[in-house]
Amino acid sequence: MGPGARRLLAVLLVVCAPARLRAGEPGDGCGHIVTYQDSGTMTSKNYPGTYPNHTVCEKTLRVPKGKTLILRLGDLDIESQTCASDYLLFTSNSDQYGPYCGSMAVPKELLLNTNEVTVRFASGSHISGRGFLLTYASSDHPDLITCLERANHYLKTEYSKFCPAGCRDIAGDISGNLVDGYRDTSLLCKAAIHAGIIADELGGQISVLQRKGISRYEGILANGVLSRDGSLSDKRFLFTSNGCSRSLSLEPDTQIRASWQWVSEMGEQIHWSPDQAQLQDQDLSWAAGDGKNRKQREWLETDLGEKKKITGIMTTGSTQSNFNFYVKSFVMKFKNNNSKWRSYKGIANNKEKVFQGNSNFRDPVRNNFIPPIVARYIRVVPQTWHQRIALNVELFGCQITQGINVTAVALPLVLFGLLVAGMGIFAALRKKKKKGNPYGSAKAQKTDCWKQIKYPFARHQSAEFTISYDHEKEMTQKLDLITSDMADYQPPLLMGMGTGTAARKGSTFRPMDAEAAGAEPSAPAGGHYARPLPAARHEYALPLSPAEPEYATPIVGRPAARTRTFPARGGYRVPGPAPYQTPPAARRPGPGPGPGPGPQQPAAGGPTAERARPDYQEPRAEPAARAAYAAPGGCLRPPSPAALSAPL
Secondary structure (H helix, E strand, C coil), X not given: CCHHHHHHHHHHHHHHHHHHHHCCCECCCEEEEEECCCEEEEEECCCCCCCCCCCEEEEEEXXXXXXXXXXXXXXXXXXXCCCCCCEEXXXXXCCEEEEECCCCCCCCEEECCCCEEEEEEECCCCCCCCEEEEEEEECCCCCECCCCCXXXXXXXXXXXXXXXXXXXXXXXXXXEECCCEEECCCEHHHHHHHCCCCECCCEEEEEEEEEECCCCECCCEECCEECECECCCCEEEEECCCCCCEECCCCCCCEEEECCCCXXXXXXXXXXCHHHCECCCCCCCEECCCCCCCCCCCCEEEEEEEEEEEEXXXXXXXXXXXXXXXXXXXXXXXXXXXXXXXXXXXXXXXXXXXXXXXXXXXXXXXXXXXXXXXXXXXXEEEEEEECCCEEEEEEEEECCCCCCCHHHHHHHHHHHHHHHXXXXXXXXXXXXXXXXCCCCCHHHHCCCCHHHHHCCCCCCCCCEEEEEECCCCCEEEEEECCCCCHHHCCCCCEEEEECCEEEECCCCCCCHHHHHHHCCCCCCCCCCCCCCCCCCCCCCCCCCCCCCCCCCCCCCCCCCCCCCCCCCCCCCCCCCCCCCCCCHHHCCCCCCCCCCCCCCCCCCCCCCCCCCCCCCCCCXXXXXXXXXXXXXXXXXXXXXXXXXXXCC
């Protein structure tokens, strides 16, 4: 070897030496790592294959301050039994967990008292071993599971779990789809990403329903996860969702247009037009030109007619075996009225998100938008394609639910409450003002027999009750039928009708001035009040004792002889003003008196000749059984002595 060759070999040794040292540096043995704000997934290199020799993986995991860490080990397979060179170790500021290796008992879950931990995995010389898989989350998610959990690990028919970020690319099969459900041997978190329930970059909560299995499960590529066809199983599972996943492409106001249209020489659209881009059509799809001479990107635009929430899209290629055209990747753009086009971006890196398209001309591929797009106009912009751009599309989503304006709802409710409160206060004050006036207004109280009109058949069975007379002020007194002093009664109200005349309202009893007039020496024997009395009758009601004032004694019972309470003739009449009837002894010859607007003329010479028509009615000669029920002109008249003496 010449001097030149020796110098070259020395240089190569110097250059390669650092490479050998770097094999054991931190980070060399790390595999799949996805972290987000409060959850993530981490594996050793080549997992689930054999991890490499002489490697080190070191990573610090954090969750927001104020929260603590939850670690769950989904798998740990390290060949060493002594943990001398191959181990897994967790270290925080105050504690150390591990090292773990070999066949020692390893806890499935670690609850740390800090929000930060450093994971260190080291390997020496070994023959086999998968390494490790772990997931983590903050203390907000105590129901955290790993990416390796399957539905047949749980017996409950309904349950909820939290999937960490980063489970999409973990090895493991799923069978089924969003509509029919998934075979119970499928990985839970991976199936949730496939169904569009959660995003791989975020993770999230899932709600699972376990149901009876079906004979066959149809697979589909969705959200970057390939679901395989599956055979009969005893059980299957589905996910509950928000229900915003109906087809929007078939609505009548939906219109489709594109950047490229095939036209004939006559200017008419022919095959491969945008109108054929709906996935439900069995004809050719929309297809663009070869694009060799075009600088701009081709696009297919859907106008939904109004702003809507779009949660997903399904695409296919040409669907024709002799036209092997399809789009392999695309981006989404959207806008509303009078706005600019915007690109749909990823959650983690805030860059334009590229969606995985079709891998052949026939099989559909579904992608979900998490978060959803809210727009009227949607464009699919192909990025890569096979031979030529060809697309059929179907959009999924729902109408936008209008939010409730709290102020607009609360203000009318407050005003209505104030109005109701004001009405209540007004009603209470009005009721208090009218308290003690049970028969209506003051004007109605001026009618003497108002109470009898309102309650014409009222009878009190007690021996003591209250009679109220209307005068300048209301006055109530309790009367005892046997022992009360009759002088305590209120005199009847006299209402002047003219000079020397008076009309008596509410009384059928002999007036006080009649007794005084009878005592005058000039009074004729045949006067109005001196007429002969019919048998067993009095012209006017008499008091119980001659020494007492001549006022009515209240009726408290009926004689036993009254078999007919209200006779057909001469019985009770509705109280009200009645015409004056001249006593038989004082009537003039000629036609009998009748009602009229003016007073009747009594016979001359009597002390009451000029008296106006009273409101009481002359007693008629009737059987004694009806003596107590002669109809008064305005009020009830007292019973006859025969009625008072009858047994009660």
